[in-house]
Amino acid sequence: MGLYFKYLRILLKVQMQYRASFCLVAFGQLFTPLFVFAGLYFLFARFGSIRGWDFFEVALCFAVIHMAFAISECFARGFDLFSSLVISGEFDRVLVRPRNTVVQVMGSKFEFTRIGRLLQSAGVLIWTVANLSVAWNILKVVTVILMIISGAFIFTGIFILAATLCFWTIQGLEVANIFTDGGKEMAQYPLNIYQKWVTRFFTFVIPFGCVNYLPLMFVLDKAEGNSIIYMLSPLYGIFFIVPCLFVWEFGVRHYLSTGS
Structure with missing residues (x-):
């Protein structure tokens, strides 16, 4: 982990070389989920509730999933852009270094500008918590924290699975965005508003239901x-990353390089 934090410090210094550009991009990232949240607000202003869920209950779900996605995009961006390492042959250099490939790939890219998305989602979370009629206690606070951590691990696991496909396809596949961007859009609502097969798939296979539905039921009594x-x-949801890492190691063992 010491090596990982050195990567983090180096890339932070690199991105801060152009501070005006960094601040403008981070500021722009703040508006991306803001417009989505505005759409959510107007939806509930028109219909009042969805399948028994009111605005602030869904807003809590929205804040948690967008915070988790922002954290994962910031710290696991190396896997999202992994295809470039394979295409250029840079992954061969990673393999000859005496350090874990997961740490090296994660440390190859950080998107600190995602702090804009994180701050916007954190603001929504604070506003929502202040307006929910919930008797908060330490267990519920811990549960919300676990929801955010779990979501970050799930998105990171999906990024790892998508990166592993590059060992055979070379280029990254856009189909992976169904489970990253698409998963984020779907998981900003409680899962029980969808068809049963969707709820089951995104609970037992890709466990978004363990982030935005089951623990939400506990928090809301x-x-x-x-x-x-x-x-x-x-x-x-946190343990979801374990099989993803096994799949990654399987891909590393079967990597044959890209040739010259």
């Missing part, structure tokens, strides 16, 4: 049965 299971469900 809507859980049925053992509420501790709902509270701890984000842990399943």
Whole structure:
């Protein structure tokens, strides 16, 4: 991890060489989720609720998933842009270094400008928490934190799986965006508003339901049965990254280089 933080410091210094550009891009990133949130606001202003969920309940879901995505985009951007390392042959250089390939690829790129998205989502979270009629306690605060961490791990895992495909396809596949950008757009609403097969797939296969639905039921006092299971469900999302890392190692072992 010491090497990882050195990568982080170096790339931060590089991006801060042009501070005006950095600030303008970060400021622009703030508006991307803001316009999406405005659409959410007008939707509820027109219809009032969706399948029993009111505006601030869905806004909490929105804030959590967008914070998680911003964190993952910032710190796992190296996997999202991994195809460029394969195409240029730079990944061969990574392989001969005596350090873990995951750390090196993650450390190859950081998007610190995503702080704009993170701040906007954090602002929505604070506003939502202040307006929700929920009796907050330490367990619910911990659950919200786990939801954000779990979402970041899930998005990172998807980035890793998409990067692993590059060992065979060379170029990155746009189909992976279905589960990153598409997953973000879908997961900003509670999963039970969708068809049952969608809910099951995004709970047991790609566990977005462990970020934006099950723990949300616990926070909003809507859980049925053992509420501790709902509270701890984000842990399943965190563990999602483990099989993703195994798939990555499988891909590394079968990597044959891109030739000359």
